[in-house]
Amino acid sequence: MNIHEYQGKAVLKSIGAPVSEGVAIFRAEDAEAAAKKLGGPLWVVKSQIHAGGRGKGHFKEPEAGEKGGVRLAWSIKEVVENAREMLGHTLVTHQTGPVGKVVNRLYIEDGSDIEKEFYLSLLIDRETSRVSFVASTEGGMYIEDVAHETPEKIITF
Structure with a gap:
């Protein structure tokens, strides 16, 4: 959905x-x-x-x-x-x-003043057929860049 x-x-x-x-x-x-x-x-x-x-x-x-x-x-x-x-x-x-x-x-x-951005998502992991949480303190608009350049800053559980 x-x-x-x-x-x-x-x-x-x-x-x-x-x-x-x-x-x-x-x-x-x-x-x-x-x-x-x-x-x-x-x-x-x-x-x-x-x-x-x-x-x-x-x-x-x-x-x-x-x-x-x-x-x-x-x-x-x-x-x-x-x-x-x-x-x-x-x-x-x-x-x-x-x-x-x-x-x-x-x-x-x-609009709001943004002091710090975080990233949190809930997604379905197709490999495991389970729901996963993905989080990062480096998130926001550039989460794809974070995933590519510093993947250790993204936690999946």
């Missing part, structure tokens, strides 16, 4: 886990209302596709701009501009291959 980030965060929130506030949108026209609901002064506009590497990805279409699929916005105007650029365009990441995936929804989230 594939779920989007905003759906996963709703599940986590329902069991009391602390998650940033956010609003899922499907139309660029809804970006302004979503940003106003969250309040700012910093928002994160996140493409919702079933693939990793969204922040480091790129859009096929020139009108989507040169930024990746996760963008910071410091004004409501920027939130709206990013939504217009991203929705309906094709995001290419290392997991999508060159074909990419069309962005049909965005998650607009309250």
Whole structure:
């Protein structure tokens, strides 16, 4: 089963886990209302596709701009501009291959100061047919680089 980030965060929130506030949108026209609901002064506009590497990805279409699929916005105007650029365009990441995936929804989230990033995932290990936890104190957006350069910093159990 594939779920989007905003759906996963709703599940986590329902069991009391602390998650940033956010609003899922499907139309660029809804970006302004979503940003106003969250309040700012910093928002994160996140493409919702079933693939990793969204922040480091790129859009096929020139009108989507040169930024990746996760963008910071410091004004409501920027939130709206990013939504217009991203929705309906094709995001290419290392997991999508060159074909990419069309962005049909965005998650607009309250921005926060990040002092330290961690990585934690739950996945099904196909070799053992069991659930595995993968964790690292070096995580975040560059977990693939950590896995390649310093695999000892990733713990699997």
